[in-house]
Amino acid sequence: MTNQHVHIMFGMEEQGILKAALHKAEIRHNHKVISFNDWFAYGPLKQLHLEEGEKTRTRWLSARLSNYEPLYTYNPDHQTGRVVETIQSLSEETNVTLWHGNHAHDQIGVRFVLSLLRDRKMNMKLVNPIQKRSNIVGNVQMNPVNLSQLKASDYIPFLHKMDEFNLLTQEEIDAFVLDWEQISNDPALFRIWENDHVKLCSEDALDQDLRNVIIEQSSLYPDQYVPASKVVSEVVRKREGYSLRKDFLEYRLRSLIQEKQLLFKGAPGQLHRYRVKWEMEEVI
Secondary structure, X not given: OOOOEEEEEOOHHHHHHHHHHHHHOOOOOOEEEEEOOOOOOEOOOOOOOOHHHHHHHHHHHHHHOOOHHHHHXXXXXXXXXXXXXXXXXXXXXXXXXXXXXXXXXXXXXHHHHHHHOOOOOOEEEEEOHHHHHHHHOOOOOXXXXXXXXXXXXXXXXXXXXXXXXXXXXXXXXXXXXXHHHHHHHOOOOEEEEEOOEEEEEOOOOOHHHHHHHHHHHHOXXXXXXXXXXXXXXXXXXXXXXXXXXXXXXXXXHHHHHHOOOEEEEEOOOOHHHEEEEEOHHHOO
């Protein structure tokens, strides 16, 4: 009997693309794809493998991110607690492949999953199709950081070469787990992937980027009020290497409004519903 092969992803879009790739590669049998519906680059992570840790995290996110709760609860099977249960229930005969890109969420997710499986005698592999893409696919025209930027056809060469990837050693697993413990226990609430390391930051780390874009763009609008959607999109573009989420940046815009550093017109909470202006009197 062929052992089950479980692929662990860290995004719903990525999961859908990999499922399509497995289908196209005609190797869907005995392969299962599971994914988290979360974003580990921000918010508390302490004791996330426990119910109370997940509740602490969801409370923090629900209080700050617009539309977080309905998006997170839309599919219960992909909530963190449920995925943790699924991973912990895997038999030791299961072959596990963790797919990740070059950004904080995936990198932290890898460390989290390995902390859940640290004492299991499983065959586990780590695959970064973005890092290896130029060698296998031969396309160096773009520099994606997120697996959702790839097509199903980009995954197929990796699926056909799975036997060539090395198994994780216990030493490598232990190093990832140590990373997870340091990251999850640190009070920092925002994280980026920089120079091949997870960098721990304060949650206002990108506020200056938001201010700069508002100032740069203000002259393009008669009243100097810049659409919030434009501000956030520009920061995402300027920092594309971080694979930022718009919901967190929108939260930071609202924080600056509450701190009276920004003026606004409209209804903060939905990017398309308000515009912002830098409160010049605050600038010294």
